[in-house]
Amino acid sequence: MDAISVSGLSKYYGKKIGVENVGFTVSKGEKFGFIGPNGAGKSTTIRMLMQLLHPSGGEISLFGKPLGKENPDIRSRIGYLPSEVQYDSDMSGHQVLKFAARAYGMNLQDTMALKMAERLQLDLSRKVRDYSLGNRKKLGIVQCLQHRPELAVLDEPTSGLDPLIQHEFFNLLSELNKEGMTVFFSTHVLSEVERFCDRVAFIREGKLLRVSRVDEIAERLLRKFTVILRDQGNLIDKLALNQLDPNVEYQHGEHTFQVSGPIEPVLRMLADAGVNDLRVERPSLEEIFMKDYSEHTEGEQ
Numbered sequence: 001m002d003a004i005s006v007s008g009l010s011k012y013y014g015k016k017i018g019v020e021n022v023g024f025t026v027s028k029g030e031k032f033g034f035i036g037p038n039g040a041g042k043s044t045t046i047r048m049l050m051q052l053l054h055p056s057g058g059e060i061s062l063f064g065k066p067l068g069k070e071n072p073d074i075r076s077r078i079g080y081l082p083s084e085v086q087y088d089s090d091m092s093g094h095q096v097l098k099f100a101a102r103a104y105g106m107n108l109q110d111t112m113a114l115k116m117a118e119r120l121q122l123d124l125s126r127k128v129r130d131y132s133l134g135n136r137k138k139l140g141i142v143q144c145l146q147h148r149p150e151l152a153v154l155d156e157p158t159s160g161l162d163p164l165i166q167h168e169f170f171n172l173l174s175e176l177n178k179e180g181m182t183v184f185f186s187t188h189v190l191s192e193v194e195r196f197c198d199r200v201a202f203i204r205e206g207k208l209l210r211v212s213r214v215d216e217i218a219e220r221l222l223r224k225f226t227v228i229l230r231d232q233g234n235l236i237d238k239l240a241l242n243q244l245d246p247n248v249e250y251q252h253g254e255h256t257f258q259v260s261g262p263i264e265p266v267l268r269m270l271a272d273a274g275v276n277d278l279r280v281e282r283p284s285l286e287e288i289f290m291k292d293y294s295e296h297t298e299g300e301q
């Protein structure tokens with residue numbers, strides 16, 4: 001059964017597109033990343049999943065049940081982390097979690113909250129009003145996961161967390177996922193998705209560009225070469241670099257080009273030509289988006 005099923009989902013803010021005709025499914029037990037630049041429509045989609053925003057059109061089902069119908073039990077099966085975690089009260093972290101546990105009919109001691117807070121190095125005795133941005137995020141994460149939900153929906157969970165805590169957070173998610181929890185999270189950061197997720201949906205300007213298995217993206221990824229050759233000047237023709245990449249460029253003594261597939265033959269060819277300096281990078285997320293975007297719009301023409 002699908003944990004999440006979305007079809008033809010649209011949201012318009014007046015004439016402005018929030019998202020348009022978005023469709024995807026997330027299987028039970030899956031780790032699913034939702035990735036896109038600022039303003040792509042990630043939070044809009046997530047808020048509609050959480051019934052905090054009313055869709056302009058389309059359908060959402062959670063655990064096989066369409067939203068909008070009377071399903072009072074659905075919310076208690078989900079953990080939700082909003083993108084901006086606001087806490088403005090005199091309560092301590094401990095008190096906030098106690099209230100949150102009660103909302104699920106649980107005692108705090110029976111939840112995972114205290115253990116999780118310790119693992120994320122969150123001091124629960126302090127007032128939440130005085131928490132830093134990172135500590136607010138940690139509290140939000142604990143609140144989201146403490147009742148062992150069947151599905152965790154996390155809107156940019158790692159922003160504001162330092163790398164060690166991010167690492168611990170993903171360990172925590174992995175453990176819960178192994179016990180059966182489905183994970184759906186949004187991010188700007190491709191490396192997080194690559195390390196953690198089974199599948200990823202790319203969204204841009206309100207449109208879902210593609211849904212891919214992460215291992216397939218890794219194969220598709222290009223490598224960007226920046227080379228200073230031993231011989232001076234533009235050697236594009238001499239080395240037939242435009243056969244590797246028709247968009248190869250020569251500027252300020254550097255040749256830059258992108259190659260997909262195995263890089264060993266390219267390295268051999270460059271070594272034969274003589275190399276003074278070499279950089280091989282993965283393209284940025286933005287470059288992958290741009291490639292996806294142009295393929296997508298070309299396909300439409």
Ligand SMILES: Nc1ncnc2c1ncn2[C@@H]1O[C@H](COP(=O)(O)OP(=O)(O)OP(=O)(O)O)[C@@H](O)[C@H]1O
Pocket residue numbers: 013016017018019036037038039040041042043044045083
């Ligand atoms: N309340 C609103 N009123 C008008 N436009 C909105 C509103 N909320 C979002 N939008 C617009 O909808 C689009 C999608 O925004 P959304 O917040 O869903 O993107 P996002 O992918 O979550 O971005 P970010 O990564 O910056 O949080 C943007 O163009 C945004 O300006």
